[in-house]
Amino acid sequence: MRVAPESVLVAVVGGVLVAGTLFPWEDQMNPQTASPGPTMSARGHDITPLSAQRVAELATALTPEQYRVTQTSGTEAAFCGNLVDTKDEGTYYCVVCGLPLFSSGAKFHSGTGWPSFWEPFDPAHVTVKSDQSHGMERDEINCARCAAHLGHVFDDGPKPTGQRHCLNSAALVFIKMGDPIPQRSQPVTKADTVQTAYFAGGCFWGVEHSFSLAPGVIDVQSGYMNGKTGSPTYKDVCAHGTGHAEAVRVVFDPARISYEQLLEGFFELHDPTQLNRQGPDTGDQYRSAIFTADEGQAAAARAFVKRLAAQGRFSQPIVTQIEPAQTFWPAEDYHQDYVVSTGRQCHLGTPWWLKQSPSGVAH
Numbered sequence: 001m002r003v004a005p006e007s008v009l010v011a012v013v014g015g016v017l018v019a020g021t022l023f024p025w026e027d028q029m030n031p032q033t034a035s036p037g038p039t040m041s042a043r044g045h046d047i048t049p050l051s052a053q054r055v056a057e058l059a060t061a062l063t064p065e066q067y068r069v070t071q072t073s074g075t076e077a078a079f080c081g082n083l084v085d086t087k088d089e090g091t092y093y094c095v096v097c098g099l100p101l102f103s104s105g106a107k108f109h110s111g112t113g114w115p116s117f118w119e120p121f122d123p124a125h126v127t128v129k130s131d132q133s134h135g136m137e138r139d140e141i142n143c144a145r146c147a148a149h150l151g152h153v154f155d156d157g158p159k160p161t162g163q164r165h166c167l168n169s170a171a172l173v174f175i176k177m178g179d180p181i182p183q184r185s186q187p188v189t190k191a192d193t194v195q196t197a198y199f200a201g202g203c204f205w206g207v208e209h210s211f212s213l214a215p216g217v218i219d220v221q222s223g224y225m226n227g228k229t230g231s232p233t234y235k236d237v238c239a240h241g242t243g244h245a246e247a248v249r250v251v252f253d254p255a256r257i258s259y260e261q262l263l264e265g266f267f268e269l270h271d272p273t274q275l276n277r278q279g280p281d282t283g284d285q286y287r288s289a290i291f292t293a294d295e296g297q298a299a300a301a302r303a304f305v306k307r308l309a310a311q312g313r314f315s316q317p318i319v320t321q322i323e324p325a326q327t328f329w330p331a332e333d334y335h336q337d338y339v340v341s342t343g344r345q346c347h348l349g350t351p352w353w354l355k356q357s358p359s360g361v362a363h
């Protein structure tokens with residue numbers, strides 16, 4: 001039976017239960033202030049700002065001119081860039097991080113000597129900030145994902161926007177329509193670039209909320225898995241007759257978070273040593289389980305648990321089940337986003353992505 005989460009605190013620390021009182025999550029996981037999950041643009045790209053460390057890594061692949069322009073706000077000489085006169089159909093991507101920035105359909109001949117566009121690929125893919133350098137007042141444009149300097153935007157462009165995005169060729173990579181597009185430049189919502197993982201770690205409200213805050217996680221849903229009946233309801237599952245576990249389906253971008261990193265967080269946020277319970281919630285629907293989508297996940301999960309056991313991180317044996325995933329039955333609507341919509345929280349440990357600063361160093 002579920003205990004109202006505000007009446008009991010059970011923190012899970014290394015397999016040892018520590019009881020306390022009242023609103024524990026305000027210290028560590030306030031749903032209103034916790035760092036947000038990934039930011040997606042309307043065109044389906046992950047535009048969560050990259051950490052300075054990641055940008056520095058990417059910048060090592062740049063030519064000196066690309067580096068000067070994008071990382072030190074340089075400007076290339078007029079009429080010297082290689083993309084001034086490009087008329088082919090295609091898309092212009094950030095040379096640093098690969099985010100699509102401008103489309104050939106919005107390119108126009110400005111006569112300025114720099115590639116010019118009347119609108120970005122997606123308004124959320126570029127950011128604009130005031131630039132007072134060189135005795136001028138201009139609006140600088142940057143890549144929204146990696147903050148690369150791109151150029152400036154002016155109000156003397158053609159209709160329909162009246163804007164002129166004045167770009168440095170060195171900040172862009174042009175890919176002709178029909179040519180292959182690297183994975184980092186594709187929308188992450190494309191089915192072949194995302195993967196799915198399933199975890200059961202007690203009450204799904206908090207597990208869902210925790211995973212939803214992880215970098216690289218695109219969608220999390222609460223549901224019921226690996227029971228004996230079809231289309232179970234919450235009532236069915238609570239009555240212990242169906243054998244389902246409260247589980248979450250985690251859709252993630254493997255380019256930004258690995259399955260092992262999800263496993264790491266999973267073992268931090270719940271107690272894998274409790275059999276058929278998590279803190280105050282008892283019953284087989286609260287069992288600790290990893291439901292694997294394929295043999296690769298199964299092997300990774302088994303190896304991870306073996307490693308954890310060898311490290312002796314928990315004082316009791318790990319009882320987490322590792323089983324092939326059966327049908328995921330989404331839970332009733334009122335269970336989805338429960339923590340955010342109600343401000344309530346379940347007993348939980350803190351996964352690694354909430355131990356780091358909200359400024360995005362986890363990315």
Ligand SMILES: [Zn+2]
Pocket residue numbers: 094095096097098099143144145146147148
């Ligand atoms: Zn970029």
